[in-house]
Amino acid sequence: MVEKITKKPELLIPAGGMDTLKVAIDYGADAVYMGGQKFGLRAKADNFSIEEMKEAVRYVHAHGKKVYVTVNIFAHNDDIEGVKEYFETIHNEGLDRGDTAIDALLISDFGIFTLAKEILPDIDIHISTQANNTNYMTYNFWYKQGAKRVVAARELSLNELKKIRDNIPEDMEIEAFMHGAMCISYSGRCLLSSYFTGRDANKGACTHPCRWKYAVVEEKRPGEYLPVEEDERGTYIFNSKDLCMIEYIPEMIAAGIDSFKVEGRMKTALYVAAVTRTYRKAIDDYYESEELYRANMDYYKEEIAACTYRQFTTGFYFHKPDENTQIYDNNTYVNNYIYLGCVEEIVSNKDGLNDDRKAGGEVKLVMIHQKNKFSVGEKVSVMSFDGSNIDVIVEGIYDEKMNPMESAPHPKQLLYIKFNDLNGIKPGMIIRVKRF
Ligand code: SF4
CATH class of the missing domain: 3.20.20.70 (Aldolase class I)
Known part of the structure; x- marks a missing residue:
């Protein structure tokens, strides 16, 4: 204590x-x-x-x-x-x-x-x-x-x-x-970026050379990279x-x-x-x-x-x-979830949807701008503000004219999503999917 x-x-x-x-x-x-x-x-x-x-x-x-x-x-x-x-x-x-x-x-x-x-x-x-x-x-x-x-x-x-x-x-x-x-x-007082790329970290333009892969080169043998440590993936010494x-x-x-x-x-x-x-x-x-x-x-x-x-x-x-x-063997991020978008609005489409399966009748849809690809039938997770997660199934994806799509491959596209359940979902919440 x-x-x-x-x-x-x-x-x-x-x-x-x-x-x-x-x-x-x-x-x-x-x-x-x-x-x-x-x-x-x-x-x-x-x-x-x-x-x-x-x-x-x-x-x-x-x-x-x-x-x-x-x-x-x-x-x-x-x-x-x-x-x-x-x-x-x-x-x-x-x-x-x-x-x-x-x-x-x-x-x-x-x-x-x-x-x-x-x-x-x-x-x-x-x-x-x-x-x-x-x-x-x-x-x-x-x-x-x-x-x-x-x-x-x-x-x-x-x-x-x-x-x-x-x-x-x-x-x-x-x-x-x-x-x-x-x-x-x-x-953060660092000259690596300035030195390698001319972009000054101390003026906000760091290109992150500390994450790059480094090796040793002997002066008379250009092009022959000697690893600093024996590892097939290289050495990320910084x-x-x-x-x-x-x-x-x-x-x-x-x-x-x-x-x-x-x-x-x-x-x-x-x-x-x-x-x-x-x-x-x-x-x-x-x-x-x-x-x-x-x-x-x-x-x-x-x-x-x-x-x-x-x-x-x-x-x-x-x-x-x-x-x-330090991490010596790679410079990659650990990526557990993919960001799909943010709930911008929950809209009510009183004219129904333009696909045969769900034509006519009022339907509530989540409006987002797509950030990464997802498909109809996938289970995704909506992050609640209180710390809980709301797992839902994507039952339909519609473009801005309410035409159905099987998947959402285009970054930044305006989309309407039909989830199997909207309970607890509010504007501002982040939608993510676990893929790894
Ligand atoms: S992120 Fe890396 S390259 Fe950029 S200032 Fe920091 S240590 Fe230097």
């Missing part, structure tokens, strides 16, 4: 676009973080335009949750004017006040921090993990500068985090990673496992962490739903009773693995990572 701290930690989920933002909120996030179209460290995520940001902030606030915006690149001289203009736009568009006020900016760079203080003094500032926040003096420094929260470097143990908590003001918040991909380099702390929520809380952060602004809605829902339930269960949390552990472990992941590690939280923290 570890000491329980009464204040529930925030569950902070990444939102790469409007669809994942809604999924995160629907499945139980307390807060989401997102990038604008400039200066956030995920250039390949959809990211949000100013208008989309307004819509996102309104949506999140209407649900009583918070939204943070990343501006966490390391700025070079040539970026400064652009950052200024960006902050001025945020101000001019009202994103720093009223019902469209962003709750915090996530910043790593001292220069950008200074500009934010000058141009957007009413928005709280959180200091990004990129800024290398490894000790309580750093936290106290940022507190004096007016930051509200500091995101811990991923290289800290839980004991170190506890010591930070004991040596900083009570109202200074600690955010720490709970789940998601790890960088092999120090707190390929870290993913962080997962679902089994250690009591320890994370006892370390005094205020916000549990999930990594992954590039992830699918299925991933966001599975991870958010599982951590939501685990945290809530623990606050109900530690016995309930322990009793449901198999469920959490099964559900957290029910989306794409790379094998799990506890990172630096209990000891320094060793050879078991």
Whole structure:
């Protein structure tokens, strides 16, 4: 048993676009973080335009949750004017006040921090993990500068985090990673991508060369690849496992962490739903009773693995990572479920369907935009917001003109699905299928 701290930690989920933002909120996030179209460290995520940001902030606030915006690149001289203009736009568009006020900016760079203080003094500032926040003096420094929260470097143990908590003001918040991909380099400060592809990880354009397959080549024998380790599949010497702390929520809380952060602004809605829902339930269960949390552990472990992941590690939280923290023999994800789509609406077709079998009469159908192929007759699973799963059979698939289809092979196609039962199915729920 570890000491329980009464204040529930925030569950902070990444939102790469409007669809994942809604999924995160629907499945139980307390807060989401997102990038604008400039200066956030995920250039390949959809990211949000100013208008989309307004819509996102309104949506999140209407649900009583918070939204943070990343501006966490390391700025070079040539970026400064652009950052200024960006902050001025945020101000001019009202994103720093009223019902469209962003709750915090996530910043790593001292220069950008200074500009934010000058141009957007009413928005709280959180200091990004990129800024290398490894000790309580750093936290106290940022507190004096007016930051509200500091995101811990991923290289800290839980004991170190506890010591930070004991040596900083009570109202200074600690955010720490709970789940998601790890960088092999120090707190994401990495030149691999820049070096190999010219795309700078520190400006949000990482091409993930740490996941590539490596070998040794002797200078005078070009083209002859000598494996670094004897293995027919090669050697992935930089390929870290993913962080997962679902089994250690009591320890994370006892370390005094205020916000549990999930990594992954590039992830699918299925991933966001599975991870958010599982951590939501685990945290809530623990606050109900530690016995309930322990009793449901198999469920959490099964559900957290029910989306794409790379094998799990506890990172630096209990000891320094060793050879078991990496995956040497492949760079592939473990893929247990396939994402089929999100229930957008449940529509009533009063004219019936355009196939002979079911002509005439009112029928209720689930509207989705297809993400992966599925067929009539398949058993699929709808993820409920409360943590349960609703297994249903696909009895029919119809195109936008209500013509029947045997399968749904076209990505993004608008489809209407007839399930054998709609009980408990609501808009916003994710539909998935187990194929492995
Ligand atoms: S290449 Fe890998 S270690 Fe480097 S920043 Fe990208 S994800 Fe992180």
